[in-house]
Amino acid sequence: MPSDIPWRGRTGLPPVNNGVPEHGRVPKYFAVARQVSAMLADLRPGDPVPTERELVEQLGCARETLRRALDELVLAGRLHRTRGRGTTVAEPKLILPLVLRSYTESLADAGMSPQRRPVRGEVIAAGPVLAGKLGIANGDKVVHLERLLIAENEPIGLESTYVSLARFPTILEDFDPTTSLYRTYVTAYGIRLTTGQEIIETVLASPREAQLLGTNPALPMLLMHRDTWDEAGEPVEHVRALWRGDRYAVTTALRG
Structure with a gap:
């Protein structure tokens, strides 16, 4: 099962066609979210993710695009934000x-x-x-x-x-x-x-x-x-x- 699908359910299959429309065009934030999600495979729950500046430099995207991607991953339960700790890998649901x-x-x-x-x-x-x-x-x-x-x-x-x-x-x-x-x-x-x-x-x-x-x-x-x-x-x-x-x-x- 692919590990880079940002809103794949913890107990279910990924979206059909990995969520990509048949015409192949996806919003920039979606592509960035998939890239960030792939990075999480090497991290454990509770581990911090790289800073926004580090991710922007590594992925070559705009800060606004990155923030939208991170927001989507938080909503999907892949990332967790805590005051004082920043953004970390979320625990399984x-x-x-x-x-x-x-x-x-x-x-x-x-x-x-x-x-x-x-x-x-x-x-x-x-x-x-x-x-x-x-x-x-x-x-x-x-x-x-x-x-x-x-x-x-x-x-x-x-x-x-x-x-x-x-x-x-x-x-x-x-x-x-x-x-x-x-x-x-x-x-x-x-x-x-x-x-x-x-x-x-x-x-x-x-x-x-x-x-x-x-x-x-x-x-x-x-x-x-x-x-x-x-x-x-x-x-x-x-x-x-x-x-x-x-x-x-x-x-x-x-x-x-």
């Missing part, structure tokens, strides 16, 4: 399965260290859409738990979970937001999640979300909306999770 289990369990199974950092815990009034998802009346009280999802000390996602206050009246006192919420459902309330539905789309982060995740607002994100039900078919939670597109990918099994 974290690939987690789409299954009905907690983030903590999925990350632990992948051999990584999961962490959650609480951002907000509050009681709000449900609007008509949220009320419908939770099977409650419009205006009923809902608990909102917002947490930052961290893998190997790096923020990769921002998760908001909404549950009915009537069903979980003491969850703000019972639940340690640095641990698994699914485990709390079982141990404190005897509730097990049995079915769920998830919708995934691509979005851009809001300025607040980008600040919490420490990313550029232009970075593509994966937005997941998940609704889950218990053994009796009653709705338990609605989750809105925003995942960094440069650090996170999903996998699922398909059966006919």
